[in-house]
Structure formats: C-alpha cells, structure tokens
Amino acid sequence: MSHQAISILDERRGQVLRNGQDATAQIACDKHSAAGSVSQRACVFCGARVVLYPIADALHVVHGPIGCAAYTWDIRGAQSSGPQLHRNSFSTDLQEKDVIFGGEKKLTAALRELIAACRPKAAFVYSTCITGIIGDDVGAVCRTLAAETGIPVIPVESPGFSGTKKDGYRAACDALYQLVGTGDTTGISPHSINLLGEFNIAGETYMMKDYFKRIGIEVVSCITGDGRVDELRRCHGAKLNLVQCSGSMQHLAQRLEADYGIPFRRISFFGIEDTAAALYDAAGVLGDPEIAQRARNLVSLELARIQPELRRYRKILKGRKAAIYVGGAFKAFSLVRALRSLGMNTVLVGSQTGNAQDYRQLKELCDPGTIIVDDSNPLELAKFCLEQDVDLFIGGVKERPIAYKLGIGFCDHNHERKEALAGFEGMLNFAREVHASVMSPVWKFVPRRVLPKVSHNKEEAA
Amino acid sequence: MIDEGDLLGDGPPDVLDLSHCTAATRNACKLCTPLGACLVFRGVRGTLPFLHGSQGCSTYIRRYLISHFREPMDIAASNFSEETAVFGGARNLQAGMRNVTLQYQPELIGLATTCLSETIGEDMPSLVHDCRAAVPNLPPVVHVSTASFRGSHIDGFHDAVRAVVSQLTTACQAHGGLNLLPGMVSTADLRHLRELAESFGFGVTLLPDYSDTLDGASWADYQALPSGGVPIDAIRAMSGACATLELGDTLRGNRKSAASVLENSFGVEKISLTLPVGIQATDEFIAALARLSGRDIPVGITAERGRLIDSMVDGHKVVFGKRAVIFGEADLVIGLTAFLCEIGIEPVLCICGGKTNNFETLLRAVVPELPAGTVIRDGADFADISHEARQLSPDLLLGNSKGYGLARELNIPLIRTGFPIHDRLGGQRVLHLGYRGALTLFDTLANTLLACKQETSTIGYSYL
16 A cells, blocks of 8 residues: 555544645544544553653552553653652552452552552552453542551542543643642742643753753742652642643643642743743743843853754754654644754644644644644554655654654654753754754665655656 | 651662562563564554554554564554443444554454453454444454453463464365464564475465564555565465474463464364474474474584584683573573573573463473572562572573663673563564574673673783
8 A cells, every 4th residue: 555545534534634725724633532543642541650650759550450550661761860669660460350359459458568668758559441440449449558658649540441641641630639738838939930741851850950940940849750749749839830741731730720829831841942931931920030131141051052053953954844743732833943943844743632722823833734633643644754755753652663664764752762852952962863863874775765756646656 | 557657758768679569560571461462463464453442552562562673563442432431342343443444454453352341341253243244345353352461461472373373274275384383582583483494395384474564674655554474365274284383382281272273173283392492492393394394404404503503612611600590471481591501501590471380390391401499480570580680699681671670780781582672773683593593692692791701801801
C-alpha cells in the first residue's frame, strides 16, 4: 500500500484539517479514540502515572496485573536531586485468584511492607482496569494504611478504560490536591510561584529554578518535577502558579485558584520567546519592577550567550520542513515558534489531547497549508509526512520509527528523552539536536532520497 | 505495624532493602502476556495484532517493543470505554475490526485478549463470529486468550504460536518441509536458524518469523504492514512437514504446545530441543537436522564449529572461573547457563521472571555439571535478583537491559542478551544461537572482561 492509498477513517475526518482552506473550520477534538484507529494515546492510568511519577520521595504502587507497572518502570527522564524511590516499579501483580477473590488483602500487605522498607513521605496507589472491574475498595485500603503508618496514602482513580489520558491527568491532580494545604506556609516570599506541569526531564527543573532564583522569585513547589511531598503540602502558600503542561495541570491550577485565590498563567519554557515570556509574565503578575528588570537582564545575558551559535544553525536549517506530533497542544505552539526561530516551517502538527481552544490557537499560529491533526495514528502521520515532504519529525518514542523508517530526521521531545530542551540552554541543545539530525549525511542513502521522488498525485506521476 | 513517630521527618533511605516486601512485585523481570502474543502475530505475514481491551495496553506494548526493535509496531485495540467495560465489547470490536480492515487491509488479524476483556468474561469465538457477519471483507482472525493475570509475556508468546497453528493449519499432503518453532529469540537468531535448516535442504516454516518485519530495511514509501513474516499458506501446510522442531526446554513436557498440536492432529513428529546456545545444544540441533534430512553436516557448519572451539581455546583463561548471574526468560537462561559451563564460567545465580514449572529440574537436566551451590529461582523480580546477587559476588551479569541498575550498583559489566535491550543499539539483532552465536557471545564475554581488566589497570597496556 502506498501512502497515497492511506485513507482517513470516516469517524476521524473532522480531526484532520488543512490550515487556511476554510477560516471558520474547526477541528474536532476531545473525543474518545475510535476503536481500531491505532491511536498514539495511552490510557487513563498512563495520564495519571506520568504526572505523579517524578515525586521522588513518594511510594508509587500500581494495583493491578503486572503490565501497567512493568511498562512504566524507569523509562522516563524525570530526574530527582535526592531520593530515587520513584524510579522503582511496584505492583500488586494480581493473579487469577486475586481477580476472583479480590486484591485488597494483597494490596494491604504490599503497602504495609513497602512503606516500612521505603519510608516514603506519602504513597500513591494507582487503580487499573482490573481493580476498577473487580471492585476493590482501594480508598478503604488507603485509609487503613494511612491511619496505620501516619503518612498520606492516596488512591489514584485511574482504571484505563474510564476515559482518556486527559482523565488520568485529572485523577492525578485530584490525588495531588489531597496533599495541598496540609503544610506550613510561613516564610514563603511574597514573590513566590509554583511551577505546574514541569517534570524535570533531563534536569530542566533545576535550570528553571535557577532562572527564578536569579530574578528573585521563590519556587515553592515544582509540580511535579524533582517533586517532594513536603513541598506539595505547602504549595498553596505561593502567590502565582505558572502552568507549563496545561493539558495535565490546568485542573490543579483551577482548584488552587478557586480555593486559595492563586492566579495562574499558561506558560512554556520551550524556545527563546516562550521562556522569556514566562519570566516576564511571572515578574509582571508579581508586580515588582526590580524583578522585571532582573528578568530583562537575565534574558539579554542568556540570549547573548546562545545567539551566535543559534544564528549559525538558522542559516543552515532555513527553509527545512518539520512535523510535530506531541501529547499536549501547548507544547506544539512552543515547538512551532522554536522551529520558526531556527528558520524552519512546520507543515504538519498535531497532539494527542489538545482542546478546541488549543486548536484555534494552533490554526492562527501555523502557516496556510499546514496539516493539523488531533489524536492521529501511524498511518496518517506517515501519509502526511510524505505528502508534506518533511525533513524532521518531533515526537516521542512511538513516532520515532515512523520517521526513521521513512528516512526522516527525528527529535524526541517526550518524557523519555534524556536531553534538556527547556530554557535558553535547552534551546541551544534543541537546535544542536535538530541540526545533527537534519544535516546527518545518512539521509542521502535512504530510499526516499535515492529513488526517484515519490509523486503525490496522478498528474505528477504522468 | 509501623511506629508513626519513626517515620515523621524521615524519607527514603539511600539503599533500599526490599527483601522483606514479598507481597508486591518489585521491578518485574517479566512483561504481560499480550506482549508475547503481539510479537508472534508480527511474525506472520500481513498480520495486524489487535488487542481486545483498553487503548493503553496496545500503546504501552507498542512503545515497549519499539524501544527494543526500533521499528514501527502498530497494534490496534478495541479501546474499551466505561460503557464497554460494563456492557461488553462487541460493538467496539466490530468497529475496530471494520476500521483496521479498511486501513490496513491485513491478510490476518491476530486478536489477543487483555486482563480487562478476560475479567468481564468476553466470549471471543462468539464475538469473532459476529464480526464476520458485520464486517465486510474481514480477513481470517486468529484469537488467543492472554489474560495478564495468568503467566507472563513468554506464556502469551507460546499460547499465540499454538493458537495460530490450531486455528490455521489444515490437513495437507506431505511435502517434506520442516516446521521450526524457535520461541522468543532475536531477529538475528531467526535468520540464522533459517540459514542452518536451509543448508540441509529443508523448506522451513519458521513460526513466528519477525526477522524482516521487525528488523528490515528503510522504506521508500510507508508500509501499513511491513513485508516479511511467515506466509499464512505455509502455516496452513505445517501439517505436511516431516517434523516440528520445538526449541526450549520449558515446552518439552508440554502436551499442549504447538508442536504437540501438530503431532496429535496431523501426526507430524514433535522434536523438543534445548535452545541451541553453545556447543552441545547446537550439536543436538544440527544432529536433528542431519538425521531428518539424511544429509551430512555441511562443511561450512563444521568449519564454524571449529572456529568457535579455536576461539574458546584462545580465550579460555580470560573467562575461566568468573562468576555469572544469568536472568531473563527461562529457556534463554537455560541455554546461556549451559554455554557458560562449557567455557568455564561459573553460573552462580540462574533466575527467570516468569513462573516455570520445575525450572531447577529442567536446568539441571540440561546442565548436569552445574554446581550444586548454584542458586536457581523462577518467578523472581529484580529485587530478588539483586538480593541474591549481592551475596554471591558475581563478576558479570547476563540478561536484558533491566539489569543495568544492578550492574551499576555492583560495578560489574552487563552482557546484554534477550529482551528488552533498550539502552543499546542493535539489541534486536544480538545473535545468541548456533556456533556463530556462541562465537559472538564468547568474544563479547572475553572482550568485556579484558576491557574491565585493562581499564582498571594502573599501567594500561595496549597489548594483552
């Protein structure tokens, strides 16, 4: 089957759009993935697990058969500056007899032993498809263990089938919220923030905290990058929430705003413009002109440091075409802008979990002719990569073989990456990686470039 | 009971002792059953693996297989919702089957269940039957029961092989070909097994054969389903083969294995063999091929065996007396243990993640020279492996990437074998089998040990 022959499923037609053809056209989104569509999304459990994973001094126990825990064991790049407890994978590994007679006893025993051995500051207990179906009362087990051990033992409502990955984000936020408000907020600076949806991939949280320290802003809690339970407990004492991965954390930000009156801003640390805007935004809301001045100084200093090298890459990369397919749409905005600053055009962009507002914004941001997709799949992505003749694909591990198999450069921008791509240094790393992939001499040997170019329509073929 | 005060202000210790936490599985040395089934289906030509369950199962398994094979790995799912979980998945299954038939135009759909569909008690034969009426142009469907609360990925693998044979193979005329059921081995192993069997003049049906589908060339255009895999016609005709070689000691006494199905239904002789890792197991494998074909062993194979032994002589002192921990799937652990004994490395711990009936008996039957003190365990996780290994002062580990943490802790090398290898390139084509595989393993082992010695030396000789 050639890529021209790849059809878009009827139920997905509304989720694919060519930008600029119809100004009023809206992309369909926020839908359950069509059966058999081979969506790149995972499940509710995945959404919850990815958000809570970086909390390094908490115990994370997956209550279910082995798969859910095994596939999430130490594969992510979320670093901790201290405890490494989060990098373990603990599962009740339910067997047939547990499914028949219930798994509560096993869960109780598992938690009791693990809390004694690991001495965590809190425990998160993830429910999975099976525990959802067999009706284990995970909440009751958690309450018992919390009373027994004196630490918060928090159920995470994440049976895989109970919605989409987004519902998992929400479940994680609700679980986190059980910690919020339980810590002492004395001594927190009036110039203080929480970073929400920053996961310390490859140490990015350290870099962001350094920026804020330099401009005089205290980071009370990073949720959840390099996360610590005690910090989470007092995050309600911060004056502002900066929400990076808004898809995952907006719910928590909204709850903090409603209950504690903490305003929030959607920001991003990917790309120069967005990083600078995030710092200015924080300074602006906190309303201290000295902080604002320090932010401007920091941005100029950092830019001066990286601009010469970036300009070199821009010269080389100018006019190259890119595809972006990521989990959250907000990151896609940043990537479109970051690529633009490198002289590259985004001709295909999409996300697993974007909402209507995200896609409206994406339409405005992207050039006419850019293909925009929601909840796409390998066949569609391959089809559009070839049709749009892209030089680079930015995505996660599941997208990587689509790109490589077709002889397209690739840059991993997901949680599994081990390269810091945020902030100013991150932008330089990103540019270096894009340059290294796009300019590698290997592409001249791949069939896509060696064979006569694949034609895209009958006229060309004739 | 934990003393409350004891915990406050505390936090996780630097070194965890998880040896008493036996209720939970701690860092599993196994994956779930549908993963094995998906891998098998990927080894059948034009087949799309399809999971009846949540979206997450297919996505996690895809990602895991991609991290090892570094190839596209599409797996469809019926994407259960809350409603599906309550009322059953018939409608989702039909919609899913319709969509994949349209988009992928598969020759076969390999349908595996998940713990979710198993728990709600889906009647798969009946559901598939209904799909046939509801979905135009639906290709043949093979279904296998893979509840992850029963067994591990390796059980899912063998169950899927059996399901493929049970549901596709039909009576046919004898054609003298050879059935070869390799078990869960690497793409390089699959290619080498085929080469060996063909060198005896056999037409070989290798089930599964993902050597091309999961280790192929770059594409000029996208292939919805990658080319390669064992053709369905060849599977149908496995009934006419002269024999079935079934590799892996864990299947030896299994009367329900795929080779047993072929023997019981069609009278095809079942020959159980140890996974041919090292000299003796490869000798047995080659001898079986020679006997069945009635041909002499080709000179090329004899020469390869000769080179292996010659290399072992050259390097025997480098490896002798070293203490090794071997972990992974039972049959690979057995094969590797046998080989290590052949070259003078002492296996101090042989351990597999899946529960395996009589693992110690099986292992000792294949490797009678194994020291009595060797620790042998099945159904273990990495907390068990670490706990045992720490007390045994090993010099090296043999197993998959998940052992890296332990290797780092003990400051000893990890020789990467099996699955998953996702911290190195080329993990999908590590050659373990045959004389050639043994030679590769021997060189890797000896050179790794030499490198350790060289790097820790204060002098740093460039000539060793």
